[in-house]
Amino acid sequence: MPVEVVGVKDVINGLSFFDEDTRIKVATAIDPLMRDVAETAKSYVPGNTGVLSGWAKPLESAVNYRPFPKYNASDVRAGIGYNPGKNTASKNGWQVSQYVYNVSRAGSIYETAGRLNPNGRAAFTFKHEGSGTYTLASPKSRALREYASNNPFASQQFIAALEPVTKPARIPGARGAGGRKQQGRLIYKAWAKASPKVYEAILKAIDDSATTFTRRTEIKKVA
DSSP: OOOEEEOHHHHHHHHHHHHHHHHHHHHHHHHHHHHHHHHHHHHTOOOGGGSOHHHHSOOOSOOSSOOOOOOOHHHHHHTEEEEEEEOOOOTTOOOOEEEEEEOOHHHHHHHHTTSSOTTSSOOEEEOOSTTOOEEESOTTSSOOSOBOOSOTTHHHHHHHTSOOOBOOOOOTTOSSOOOGGGOBSSHHHHHHHHHHHHHHHHHHHHHHHHHHHHHHOOOEEEO
């Protein structure tokens, strides 16, 4: 028996409404939550005495090289914020909206240091011949060259003085396993705390849009 679907035009028009209505509802729902993520991240910024003392010392006035970014808690906090708009699309076309950022150089270092190598560089052994530099003890390390430094254990000591990075909890039904790039000490730590509420708000906003869409769009099947 043939079936005639009445109201398809209304449904097609309704899809555009659903897309825009969902965007507005999701944006409205998560805006205050994402602002809280930014403020929470700022609260995790340690004071200048909370990091290795040498990192917070002022730079010398004249150096002929690009110095390691010095730590200043005020600058790190100022570099953390929330953007309710969209960022610039990447070369692959990826773009995000309503995001929390951490843009200071020292803040980025504090955020991510050690998440690739939690103990700094691989262990070193002293090589007596030649210049007396240190060489990698592990052949599996990516850095397979000799390493000449006044303190070859500097990265290990630097990371050991920081708190461990926080890994977001796995959200049931959400894609992604919370890999290394989602770990951190500031905005990622704040996100780990807030993400369950944000996902819950997003799902509720989508459900609300679906309910509105169903109420405004009617499909009648006539035998």
